[in-house]
Amino acid sequence: MAHPRTHATWHRVAPPLAERHTVVCPDLRGYGGSSKPPSTPDHAPYSKRAMATDVVRLMRTLGHERFAVVGHDRGAYVATRTALDHPAAVSRLAVLDSVPIGAALARADARFAALWWHWFFLGQTAKPAERVINADPDAWYGGDPEAMGREAYEDYRAAIHDPATVHAMCEDYRAGLGPDRAADDADRAAGRRISCPLLFLWATGDDMVDLYSDPVAVWREWADDVRAGALECGHHMSEEAPDRLAAELATFLAD
Known part of the structure; x- marks a missing residue:
């Protein structure tokens, strides 16, 4: 799911998939109703x-030793790390509107900084972003109840009005610039790749092509079996x- 959405963003996608599959839609650690462990300097x-x-433990608790993982935006980074760290557990991986954090930061230039400035704003600690966001979460995050669905919007709005959730979501970005990039870079240096089939979908109304020219080629640097396609919509594809x-x-x- 994308920052700062909750699991409810999937409410129009999960039901048709649940006709043939067991579908589990957790909030990411720190997001929505999930636990928010104390942050640390690293x-x-x-x-x-x-x-x-968290994902692997949750699925095992529910009785699933091997499963497919689907992630959008921040959730795609978690899904990718799950496939890299737990290859025996992940049968298929779908990543939506995202390339790996390490790949994004390795290619970061002035255009990336202008379009994705929030990565660096949310990720810094000298003047924490939480003070700005918590002053008026509705103005900062926005959100359209008609587009999102009323119940999903209310779930999301409850999350963004919780200062503990806002802090945890900022910590997600701080980790992205630190341990997450280090983990991706270590995998690249060691030649580790995603071995299961991977589906990459991107939104034509977002900036994947603008930033990476050929984002499918980026994923082929990380995975052996890449299928890909574009959806004519904006970034929040599960809603649009x-x-x-x-x-x-x-x-x-x-398949």
Whole structure:
């Protein structure tokens, strides 16, 4: 899911998939109703490695030793780390509107900084972003109840009005600039790759192509079996193109 959405962002996508699959939609660590462990100077409690461990433990608790993982935006980083750290557990991986954190930061230039400045604003600690966000979360984050769905919007709004959640979400970005990038860089240096089939979908109304020219090629640097496609929508594809997204995921999971 994308910052600062909750699991409820999937409410139009999960039901059709649940007709053939067991679907589990957790909030990421720190997001929504999930636990918010104390932060540390290295931000490791909010690293994607820690969140990937959450995913595996959750699925095992529910009786699933091997499973497919689907992630959008920040959730895609967790899904990717789950596949890299726990290859025996992940049968298929779908990543939506995202490239790996290490790949994004390695390619970061002035254009990236202008478009994705929030990575660095949310990720710094000298003048914490929480003070700005908590002054008026609705103005900062926005959100359209008609587009999101009323119940999903209310769940999201409750999350962004919780200072502990806002802090945890900022820690997610701080981890992205620190331990997450280090983990990705270590995997690249060691030649570790994603071995399961990978589906990459991107939104034509977002900036994947503008930033990376050929984002599919980026994923081919990380995975052996890459399938890809574009959805005609904006960034929040589970809200803007839920039927098409559900169909693409259903095909991938059934293949």
